Amino acid sequence: MAKVDAITGWRNLEIGCAITEPGSSRKLRTGDWRSQRPVTDRDKCIKCGLCWIYCPDMAYSPVRSGYFKWDGDYCKGCGICAHECPKDAITMVMEGG
Amino acid sequence: MMDAALKDFKKYTRKSLPKVEALAQGHRACQGCGEILALRMALKAMGKNIIVASATGCMEIVTSPYPQTAWQVPWIHVAFENTAAVASGIEAGRKALMRKGRLRKQRTTIVAMAGDGGTADIGIQALSGALERGHDFVYICLDNEAYMNTGIQRSSATPYGAMTTTSPPGKLSIGQQTWKKNVPAIAAAHGIPYVATASPAYYLDLMNKAKKAATIKGPAYLHVYSPCPTGWRLAPERAVEISRLAVRTNIFPLYEVVDGQYILTKKIKKPKPVEEYLKLQGRFRHLDKKTIQEIQERVDREYEALVQKAALTEAEEESTEEAEK
Amino acid sequence: MPKRVGIEVSLAVSEAVCAADVDVIAAYPVTPQTHIVEHLSELVADGELDAEFVPVESEHSAMSACIGAAAAGARSFTATSAPGLALMHEIVFIAPSLRTPIVMVIANRALSGPISIWNDHSDIMAERDCGWIQTFAENGQEVFDLIIHAFRVAEDPEVLLPVIVNMDGFTLSHVIEPIELLSASEVSQYLKPYKPQMVLDPKEPITMGPVGVPEIYTEARQQAESVLNGSKKVIVRAWKEFAKLYGRSYKPIETYRTKDAEVVLMTMGSVTETAMTAVDRMREKGMEVGLMRFRLWRPFPLEEFRRAVKGIKALAVVDRAISFGAQGGPVCSKVKSALYGAPEQPQVFGFISGLGGRDITVEMFEQMVKKAIRYAKKGKGPLYELVGVRER
Numbered sequence: 001m002a003k004v005d006a007i008t009g010w011r012n013l014e015i016g017c018a019i020t021e022p023g024s025s026r027k028l029r030t031g032d033w034r035s036q037r038p039v040t041d042r043d044k045c046i047k048c049g050l051c052w053i054y055c056p057d058m059a060y061s062p063v064r065s066g067y068f069k070w071d072g073d074y075c076k077g078c079g080i081c082a083h084e085c086p087k088d089a090i091t092m093v094m095e096g097g
Numbered sequence: 098m099m100d101a102a103l104k105d106f107k108k109y110t111r112k113s114l115p116k117v118e119a120l121a122q123g124h125r126a127c128q129g130c131g132e133i134l135a136l137r138m139a140l141k142a143m144g145k146n147i148i149v150a151s152a153t154g155c156m157e158i159v160t161s162p163y164p165q166t167a168w169q170v171p172w173i174h175v176a177f178e179n180t181a182a183v184a185s186g187i188e189a190g191r192k193a194l195m196r197k198g199r200l201r202k203q204r205t206t207i208v209a210m211a212g213d214g215g216t217a218d219i220g221i222q223a224l225s226g227a228l229e230r231g232h233d234f235v236y237i238c239l240d241n242e243a244y245m246n247t248g249i250q251r252s253s254a255t256p257y258g259a260m261t262t263t264s265p266p267g268k269l270s271i272g273q274q275t276w277k278k279n280v281p282a283i284a285a286a287h288g289i290p291y292v293a294t295a296s297p298a299y300y301l302d303l304m305n306k307a308k309k310a311a312t313i314k315g316p317a318y319l320h321v322y323s324p325c326p327t328g329w330r331l332a333p334e335r336a337v338e339i340s341r342l343a344v345r346t347n348i349f350p351l352y353e354v355v356d357g358q359y360i361l362t363k364k365i366k367k368p369k370p371v372e373e374y375l376k377l378q379g380r381f382r383h384l385d386k387k388t389i390q391e392i393q394e395r396v397d398r399e400y401e402a403l404v405q406k407a408a409l410t411e412a413e414e415e416s417t418e419e420a421e422k
Numbered sequence: 423m424p425k426r427v428g429i430e431v432s433l434a435v436s437e438a439v440c441a442a443d444v445d446v447i448a449a450y451p452v453t454p455q456t457h458i459v460e461h462l463s464e465l466v467a468d469g470e471l472d473a474e475f476v477p478v479e480s481e482h483s484a485m486s487a488c489i490g491a492a493a494a495g496a497r498s499f500t501a502t503s504a505p506g507l508a509l510m511h512e513i514v515f516i517a518p519s520l521r522t523p524i525v526m527v528i529a530n531r532a533l534s535g536p537i538s539i540w541n542d543h544s545d546i547m548a549e550r551d552c553g554w555i556q557t558f559a560e561n562g563q564e565v566f567d568l569i570i571h572a573f574r575v576a577e578d579p580e581v582l583l584p585v586i587v588n589m590d591g592f593t594l595s596h597v598i599e600p601i602e603l604l605s606a607s608e609v610s611q612y613l614k615p616y617k618p619q620m621v622l623d624p625k626e627p628i629t630m631g632p633v634g635v636p637e638i639y640t641e642a643r644q645q646a647e648s649v650l651n652g653s654k655k656v657i658v659r660a661w662k663e664f665a666k667l668y669g670r671s672y673k674p675i676e677t678y679r680t681k682d683a684e685v686v687l688m689t690m691g692s693v694t695e696t697a698m699t700a701v702d703r704m705r706e707k708g709m710e711v712g713l714m715r716f717r718l719w720r721p722f723p724l725e726e727f728r729r730a731v732k733g734i735k736a737l738a739v740v741d742r743a744i745s746f747g748a749q750g751g752p753v754c755s756k757v758k759s760a761l762y763g764a765p766e767q768p769q770v771f772g773f774i775s776g777l778g779g780r781d782i783t784v785e786m787f788e789q790m791v792k793k794a795i796r797y798a799k800k801g802k803g804p805l806y807e808l809v810g811v812r813e814r
Contacts, residue, residue, distance in 0.1 A: 007164065010641035010648070015582060015620045016521035017163065017642045019629040023121030025160070025167035030123055049111070053300055054337050056134040058122045074122035078129035078326075079334030092334075148622045150490060161632035171622040173493050174631035175486055175516055182483035186448060186490025186498070187622060189474035193445040193496055197472055199615065200495070205624055223486070226479030 030057065034077025036092045042067060044089035051081035051090060103355070106312065109304045115141050124167035125159040129333025131324030131340060132156060132239045135297040136210070139237055139321065142304035143311045145170055147206040150184040152215030153177040155246040156239060178219035181227035181236060184209035188232045206311040207234040213254035214244045217280045228287040228316045235310045235317045238280060241325035249328040253278040256348075257395070258388050259380045261328075266383040276395065284318035285354040291317040292354035293362075298340035302351060302362055322349045330379020342374045347400040352407065359406035371396055426602045431562040432457035432595045434603065435501065435527050438569035440471040441609040445496035448476040448487035452506040453539045454591035455529040459501060481506035485513035485524075492522035493630055495618040497573065500524065503591055504531035504545035511549070517584045518553035518646055520630060521620065523576030524584040525569065526554075529591040530691065532778040540779020541591045543691065543742040547752040553646050555585040555653055556720040558690045562599035565589045567670055570609055574660045577616045581653045588719075590692040592779065604668065612667055654721050674723035675730050679705060680712030685794045686768075687713045688739040690753060693782050697740070700787035711791050722756060728764045736769040738794035741806075742776045750806040771797050772806035786810060
């Protein structure tokens with residue numbers, strides 16, 4: 001079946017305009033939307049995982065060390081993680097200048 | 098008299114949280130969207146062996162902008178008011194195909210999801226029909242208390258006094274003039290095996306309820322509190338905080354209705370005053386003290402009524418009933 | 423060896439659906455379709471048809487459930503009439519866009535208001551543009567055959583479109599006719615199990631029904647249009663194969679005694695048989711009159727129509743619905759537009775009759791033909807006329 005990456009002609013459209021590539025939304029880096037980013041102080045972090053659990057954009061992922069890695073590609077800078085962190089280990093910092 | 102499936106129910110704990118994500122990053126939800134957070138949690142709990150039918154609404158729009166999709170499980174969107182009917186068809190189709198040997202016999206959870214508009218208003222007929230017919234599916238109402246996707250118009254789930262564009266406060270109006278429709282009670286009135294309310298602040302509770310709903314045979318209804326910073330004029334970082342406050346003020350109590358019997362999930366011993374909840378949200382900014390007092394009184398009355406219903410359950414059931422934490 | 427039985431046509435519909443081994447029936451009762459769903463639920467309850475009968479709470483949900491079932495890979499069926507069809511209108515348009523091969527029988531009935539339970543074509547004419555394949559049956563045998571044919575065409579991998587089979591409410595649905603009912607095993611020589619091309623399955627997760635952003639909506643509609651137009655050859659091929667297997671032959675347009683005809687009547691549906699009787703009577707009287715009717719309404723059989731009108735001087739089109747404010751009934755308007763730019767353009771005179779269950783008699787057909795002959799001689803006539811309406 002034709003894989004549709006960008007807008008295509010009608011002959012290459014999937015049947016019924018279906019999208020057959022699961023998770024293709026990753027191609028849009030919603031991280032471009034944010035005006036502030038979370039910065040984690042690992043010394044304060046207790047690896048509770050609430051930042052990962054409460055992120056609407058799945059911007060954190062668990063890593064083997066037990067910490068949670070932040071992915072700037074998709075973080076919209078909402079600040080939930082910083083607000084919920086029980087140890088105030090996360091600070092929201094303005095992007096750019 | 099609990100469903101046999103619930104007797105051996107294995108709860109999720111913080112340690113055993115599934116890592117699978119049915120939704121991919123890159124969805125177009127607003128920053129701090131509590132609805133997609135709640136949806137993410139519910140889907141995590143149900144696993145990847147699901148088929149989702151979605152109504153038109155925020156979740157549908159932000160997850161399926163052609164040519165991209167955030168869905169990593171099979172998903173179909175047809176229209177606004179019919180997701181329960183579409184799910185009924187999927188369930189019936191698979192049932193027939195399995196019985197006729199054309200599909201491998203395997204229980205796949207059919208999930209119908211909609212917002213409060215697609216559930217309590219335009220979707221209520223399809224919901225009622227599907228619940229009455231007893232299809233084996235899970236219905237999730239993601240309640241952000243207005244028609245948010247079309248620009249914050251009121252629904253029957255909009256709380257009393259809230260500002261929306263079609264219930265604006267003005268010289269002659271306090272905002273929404275009616276009390277929030279009790280949809281879980283309507284679902285429970287259909288005599289279905291499982292109804293539950295959930296809030297994303299209590300993520301383990303939400304996920305365990307979603308898992309239960311998927312495990313139970315027959316219709317299950319989940320009413321999920323879904324804060325909308327955009328529509329509620331709430332600071333995005335407070336989305337989880339408000340979800341916690343809603344429960345702590347008894348505005349959105351957490352409970353289950355299992356085979357018609359009410360079970361309180363969380364007994365709030367010292368509820369916080371509703372004012373603490375209301376003052377964080379711009380949609381309630383215009384309320385005067387009198388209206389806030391009205392709200393406080395009604396919230397207390399309704400919570401008391403809920404406690405009475407749950408007390409009936411406790412009185413009838415002997416020892417082994419555990420209140421879910 | 424198929425046997426011919428005297429059976430109410432609605433029940434024959436159910437028998438056809440049963441012989442087609444449908445998987446899901448999601449339907450809501452509405453006069454005059456009720457006997458179809460009643461008999462189908464009996465067949466399911468008695469184990470004669472292995473299907474899920476979903477007693478939905480409205481027609482809107484009926485079509486929605488059919489889409490869900492078809493998307494899950496199941497052969498789906500529903501039936502309805504006027505108010506039910508109008509109620510499911512929103513979803514009717516969505517079914518072909520999702521390429522779900524649902525089959526629906528419409529027991530044609532007048533649309534309200536005023537409320538009428540009786541037969542005309544206003545219900546289906548309001549769905550002209552919905553993107554479904556649409557056929558019209560003249561008699562009970564045709565209804566049965568067209569349903570079997572409908573599943574075959576709908577599920578063809580080149581098509582994957584839903585199909586409507588039209589059957590006049592009461593005048594066809596509730597009459598007892600001699601019908602040869604094909605058994606399930608006989609049908610299985612013609613109709614293979616449904617093999618969906620796109621299905622909701624956790625093994626291969628797809629997204630169906632995404633947001634049709636402006637950059638893609640036109641292309642999506644072109645896909646639907648192209649498939650509908652392209653389906654004609656599949657429809658005709660499937661009819662030819664039906665004839666080979668079962669001996670009954672169907673074509674998109676059929677003509678009756680049109681050779682040397684001064685005026686040719688154009689009808690659709692069961693009134694065609696009355697028109698045939700009228701043609702025979704008029705021919706006995708020496709009038710040169712013939713009959714043409716559409717079996718296939720959508721995709722409109724343009725080439726076949728233009729071929730069929732060769733040598734014909736005038737058409738008397740009999741509509742069974744008003745298209746308000748359009749100066750002509752829907753079929754007449756389509757006929758005129760189909761002739762625009764055609765190599766041969768007979769004169770066209772429009773008549774609207776048989777609304778809300780009012781009979782069109784042989785005498786009325788004769789009057790229409792006489793008028794058409796008069797208008798044809800003059801070279802002009804009224805844009806259309808509502809036959810038999812009482813002025814005072």
